[in-house]
Amino acid sequence: MPSYAFEIVNVFAESTFGGNPLAVFTDARGLSDASMQALARQMNLSETVFVLPSTQANARLRIFTPAHELPFAGHPTLGSAFVLQRQLALGSDFSLQTNAGVIPIHHADALFTLQANPAxxxxxxxxxxxxxxxxxxxxxxxxxxxxxxxxxxxxxxxxxxxxxxxxxxxxxxxxxxxxxxxxxxxxxxxxxxxxxxxxxxxxxxxxxxxxxxxxxxxxxxxxxxxxxxxxxxxxxxxxxxxxxxxxxxxxxxxxxxxxxxxxxxxxxxxxxxxxxxx
Incomplete structure (x- = not known):
């Protein structure tokens, strides 16, 4: 029976129970799109992230709401950056691939910061x-x-x-x-x-x-x-x-x-x- 580990973090939080909750499945290899959507519905948070390998960045993110997949979302990207920096021993600068493109990440002074695409x-x-x-x-x-x-x-x-x-x-x-x-x-x-x-x-x-x-x-x-x-x-x-x-x-x-x-x-x-x- 396959096991899929996840972490729950609060993003944009100034206290333990502030911020926006996020679930991050740290290794989603083997999960189908339908399974990812079902798990996001089960978690019932604003978004749930599924991490996959990437050839373009340090990791690839699939971001799901309980209803559908998103090309990009900010709090899932930053929350995943927090989880993956610890898990993969990443430095202060790295990148994450979303369906909207590769997003540069910077970590300094307890803040995780992403650079967004031009508007x-x-x-x-x-x-x-x-x-x-x-x-x-x-x-x-x-x-x-x-x-x-x-x-x-x-x-x-x-x-x-x-x-x-x-x-x-x-x-x-x-x-x-x-x-x-x-x-x-x-x-x-x-x-x-x-x-x-x-x-x-x-x-x-x-x-x-x-x-x-x-x-x-x-x-x-x-x-x-x-x-x-x-x-x-x-x-x-x-x-x-x-x-x-x-x-x-x-x-x-x-x-x-x-x-x-x-x-x-x-x-x-x-x-x-x-x-x-x-």
Whole structure:
């Protein structure tokens, strides 16, 4: 009976029970795609990672939500970096292969940092009024019409006028599923506000007809950096706070340098380990 070891870590965590939980199966050789999806559904976390050998990087990551596979996600990449650095005795600089490409990783001062891909932006065709309605907010809470950003995982970015507006959002499921739709079965939006280099952010996504919230989203942080890189908001060094409404605080560090390179970092805390016998 094959045995598959896993570790559970909290990513973007400032304390033991903060951050966004992640399961990492450290050697997924022999698992089929269907088995990976079934295990991700069993773990029932935002994402579960399956590690495989790579000829392009130090390891290859397959990233699954309980419902589907993702080309890239930030907290799984950084959490896997933490696990693999210890397991493989990697140095402070290494790389991990995702379905969206090879991601450089740097570790220093207790932070794991990834370099994201350059951003692409496209118009969402949504008005401020539509964005406000689907988030359950007044029209004057939204600063600008939304747009789709993609540094590896495409998401709808919506800028709010205040931190209070971000925290007050209560998405309306029917409107959200329709208006934040990337493709059938995938609706996702990232609401953000920044002042004095501190950003308050929330990531909403639809699943089985309900709208859920992610406590800490590295891919969306990268997309926010992409927006900054495309809108002359660089160089920057921002602290992002996410997960407050869920009572699951996450802290992310976003840097966009003078060359418009995008970096997302955070701390990782080891929590548990075990194995599945299949």
């Amino acid at each position: 692409r932006e496209r118009d969402a065709g949504l008005s401020i009024e539509t964005a406000a309605a689907m988030l359950g907010l007044p029209v004057d809470a939204i600063a600008a019409a939304p747009s789709w950003l993609d540094t590896g995982s495409e998401q709808l970015l919506i800028q709010a006028r205040s931190r209070a507006a971000v925290l007050a959002a209560r998405p309306v499921p029917a409107l959200f599923v329709r208006d934040a739709c990337l493709r059938p079965g995938r609706s996702v939006a990232y609401l953000w506000h920044e002042a004095d280099n501190l950003a308050t952010v929330r990531l909403f996504f639809a699943q089985d007809g309900a709208v859920l919230e992610d406590p800490g989203t590295g891919s969306a942080c990268a997309n926010l950096g992409g927006w900054c890189s495309l809108h002359q908001r660089y160089p920057i060094q921002w602290r992002l706070e996410q997960g407050a409404v869920l009572q699951r605080p996450n802290v992310l560090h976003l840097t966009v340098d003078a060359e418009r390179r995008i970096y997302v970092g955070g701390r990782v805390v080891a929590l548990a380990q075990g194995s599945f016998h299949l």
